[in-house]
Amino acid sequence: MRPSISSSAASTKVGAAVGAANAAPPARSRRRAPTPADLLLLVLLLAAVAALQAGVARGGVSQDLLLRTAGGPDQWVDARRDADYNLTGPLGTTVVTVRDGDAWIARAPCRNQVCVRMGHLHGTRRALVCLPNRILVRFASKGQAEGPDAIAH
Amino acid sequence: MPSPTEPLPPPQSGTIAPVATPGAATLRRGTALRTRIALYAAAATVLFVVERALPNPVPWVRLGLANVVTLVALLEHGAGPAAAVVALRLLLGGFFTGGLFGPQFALAVAGATASWFIMTAGVWFGGRYWSPLGLSLLGASAHAVAQIAIAGPLVAGGASLWALLPLFLGLSIATGIVTGLAADALLRRLDVARGVPGP
Numbered sequence: 001m002r003p004s005i006s007s008s009a010a011s012t013k014v015g016a017a018v019g020a021a022n023a024a025p026p027a028r029s030r031r032r033a034p035t036p037a038d039l040l041l042l043v044l045l046l047a048a049v050a051a052l053q054a055g056v057a058r059g060g061v062s063q064d065l066l067l068r069t070a071g072g073p074d075q076w077v078d079a080r081r082d083a084d085y086n087l088t089g090p091l092g093t094t095v096v097t098v099r100d101g102d103a104w105i106a107r108a109p110c111r112n113q114v115c116v117r118m119g120h121l122h123g124t125r126r127a128l129v130c131l132p133n134r135i136l137v138r139f140a141s142k143g144q145a146e147g148p149d150a151i152a153h
Numbered sequence: 154m155p156s157p158t159e160p161l162p163p164p165q166s167g168t169i170a171p172v173a174t175p176g177a178a179t180l181r182r183g184t185a186l187r188t189r190i191a192l193y194a195a196a197a198t199v200l201f202v203v204e205r206a207l208p209n210p211v212p213w214v215r216l217g218l219a220n221v222v223t224l225v226a227l228l229e230h231g232a233g234p235a236a237a238v239v240a241l242r243l244l245l246g247g248f249f250t251g252g253l254f255g256p257q258f259a260l261a262v263a264g265a266t267a268s269w270f271i272m273t274a275g276v277w278f279g280g281r282y283w284s285p286l287g288l289s290l291l292g293a294s295a296h297a298v299a300q301i302a303i304a305g306p307l308v309a310g311g312a313s314l315w316a317l318l319p320l321f322l323g324l325s326i327a328t329g330i331v332t333g334l335a336a337d338a339l340l341r342r343l344d345v346a347r348g349v350p351g352p
Contacts, residue, residue, distance in 0.1 A: 032284060032337070032341075033284035033285060033286035033287075033333060033334060033337040034284060034286050034287075035282060035283060035284045035286075035287065036282075037279065037282035037283050037287055038283060038284055038286045038287035038290070038333075041283070041287050041290050041291065042287075042290060042326070042330075045290060045294055045322070045326050046323075046326065048322065049319050049322050049323045049326065050319075052318055052319040052322065053319040053323075056316050056318075056319055
């Protein structure tokens with residue numbers, strides 16, 4: 001995609017300029033946009049944005065899963081470890097399953113089973129809540145668990 | 154005895170004709186370079202202030218037109234003069250927008266410093282591969298990262314804002330393309346005005 005205008009008439013001038021540039025490299029870039037390196041950089045940056053976005057959607061840096069029940073103290077578990085957790089509430093035992101960084105409620109003693117149908121949790125945006133059994137499951141950093149995240153009954 | 158018209162030709166042929174404009178090589182130091190820096194800084198300040206005054210659909214996101222001037226100064230005169238232009242633009246811009254030494258000023262300083270640093274590194278280590286577009290992309294990305302890094306402790310009360318990085322980085326890619334193409338076009342015009350054959 002080289003412009004053909006300069007190749008015939010001004011080739012000697014261009015050649016001389018290139019020779020001078022090679023003799024004493026100028027401080028400025030003389031390439032015409034976009035160069036292959038420009039496009040490579042653009043692709044890399046877009047890939048970085050996509051990867052970062054995926055990381056943020058997955059919960060960013062936090063892999064700490066908060067399990068909160070009405071009666072007991074908050075429990076923190078590592079979401080990178082696959083396990084089942086039994087949480088006891090007023091109605092009975094709710095089972096939270098953690099697999100491959102995802103968390104979901106596998107079994108619940110409540111009648112409507114809304115919390116089971118809430119599906120998988122894999123990010124900070126949502127929380128799994130079982131109101132009848134008074135249970136909350138969400139990803140959060142340990143420092144920021146307090147505050148406006150208490151369960152409203 | 155010289156005729157009254159004799160003193161006139163030297164200024165005409167010496168300073169006004171575009172062919173005889175001193176090139177970058179003769180502008181390394183001295184009054185001519187300082188004048189150039191002052192003009193670049195004035196242009197950058199005007200762009201900075203006008204951009205602030207424009208209505209803005211997305212808060213905090215601006216085109217960064219002043220970076221066009223930084224890039225041109227960097228490629229025309231080198232890292233030192235570009236740093237001088239950036240510093241003058243930050244001070245004057247902060248002065249005219251009323252935010253001198255405030256939190257917004259700190260954000261602008263962080264962004265502009267990071268941008269200057271990485272664009273200078275880009276010229277030094279990859280100057281023959283990148284056009285102004287690539288350098289502008291580098292600078293805009295560094296600007297976004299630096300501002301996110303400093304905005305958390307400075308403006309958001311210590312909360313980490315890294316979750317916003319993908320959004321800001323994506324927007325800075327878009328603005329970096331615009332300012333990079335603008336700088337590319339401007340540099341080509343400067344070449345034409347100077348009579349230098351293009352690449």
